[in-house]
Amino acid sequence: MPALLVVVALLIGVALIESDGFTVIRYIVSIFALIVAWFAWQAHQWWWLIGLVPIAVLWNPVFPIDIGMPDLWLGAQYIAAIVFIAAGILVKVPDKG
Numbered sequence: 001m002p003a004l005l006v007v008v009a010l011l012i013g014v015a016l017i018e019s020d021g022f023t024v025i026r027y028i029v030s031i032f033a034l035i036v037a038w039f040a041w042q043a044h045q046w047w048w049l050i051g052l053v054p055i056a057v058l059w060n061p062v063f064p065i066d067i068g069m070p071d072l073w074l075g076a077q078y079i080a081a082i083v084f085i086a087a088g089i090l091v092k093v094p095d096k097g
Helices: 002-016 022-042 046-058 070-090
Strands: none
Touching (some): 002 022, 002 070, 022 046, 022 070, 046 070
């Protein structure tokens, strides 16, 4: 599931928070947040959007939101990883076939 792939990116992003490489992490996290949100929508588990949409917005590199404090980004990385792990385990899209 894509949620588990983005957890790896988030953990790598911990080391890149104050570098230019963090922009790549922001793209990955933002895009995957939208993908997992779409899966949650298809699974009729809309409550996941409460966690996934803010992640997509905060990590959005096109219109970046600068939290400013690296410690807050560090905490946000781990919180987002927990949201993605939970979504990866709990969101199951029903088979339409």
